[in-house]
Amino acid sequence: MKTIGYAAHSADAKLVPYHFERRELRPNDVAIDIQFCGVCHSDLHTVNGDWGPQPYPLVPGHEIVGVVSAAGPEVTAYKEGDRVAVGCMVDSCQECDQCHQHEEQYCRNGMTPTYGAPDRISGEITQGGYSRHIVVREELVLRIPDNLDLSRSAPILCAGITTFSPLRTWDVGEGTRVGVIGLGGLGHMAVKLATAMGAEVTVISRSTKKEAEAKASGARGILASTDRQAMQAAANAFDLIIDTVPVKHDLTSTRRYWMSMARW
Known part of the structure; x- marks a missing residue:
């Protein structure tokens, strides 16, 4: 052909x-x-x-x-x-x-x-x-x-399945608390899919600049990873975290506050 x-x-x-x-x-x-x-x-x-x-x-x-x-x-x-x-x-x-x-x-x-x-x-x-x-x-x-x-x-054929797979694997549903690190192409998809599954979704980003965008996609808001007090207050706040950042980045602060989570 x-x-x-x-x-x-x-x-x-x-x-x-x-x-x-x-x-x-x-x-x-x-x-x-x-x-x-x-x-x-x-x-x-x-x-x-x-x-x-x-x-x-x-x-x-x-x-x-x-x-x-x-x-x-x-x-x-x-x-x-x-x-x-x-x-x-x-x-x-x-x-x-x-x-x-x-x-x-x-x-x-x-x-x-x-x-x-x-x-x-x-x-x-x-x-x-x-x-x-x-x-x-x-x-x-x-x-x-x-x-x-x-x-x-x-986009469902790549970004969609990439984020849908962990959501399905970890049985995300009504009442599940999901954190999504990054609000790029995959992040947007993760927020929309998790919200559609009934989860309570929070975007984790370095700042709150994209908060309106996050809420428009279905998230309840943004947790700023540079805000130490906010991060401490969010300890044990999530059942599942999906990291969509495509480059190497420091997970130290995130891990410090959520080491006791059941599904890291």
Whole structure:
């Protein structure tokens, strides 16, 4: 399948239009016309070579939403016209214990990332969602509910699942007290998801500058980590803390006051 995307041709190059071929449908594949793709900072790190050498030219993008254009003969879950999504994986062995537990990211034989990795069968380099089309194994395709706006769905495929996973793992629900460190892309998502689950949410930040923004997202307010008295008063105030800060930072003050929390 001929398609076009935006690719980086080297670590210091800008993304430019790139014509390439998607693989032909295998029996268990789904072909998708991409409608929207989120921009994650991981895409920038990857194409810039921050995480090591890459197989350029490289089309990034792993927050993909679109519509099924075709399905292989063995596909049972999707049909043409279905609204679907794809995250950071496009294949796994589907045979190991991890895959059987729906933990394909821990596939014993190695999962296949959405871009920048050899295809499990052909060996060709996978290319991501900054393009018009993509072909993905059925098991790694997700359904988008009809009442969800496609144009707003893409971040759920990365920032969404990144914050939803710990909230679900720790059984966050009505009455759970959740602290969210940082109010960036993941922080906003964590606040909204935890609030939707019924939790009482507080954002933990260096200052209260984003308090109005935090409250607009569903938090009850901000706890300033630089305010020693406020931090002391908040000892044992949370059942769960989600740290969304993407760079190394000092956790000493936070840990000092919450070492006795049940779920650190």
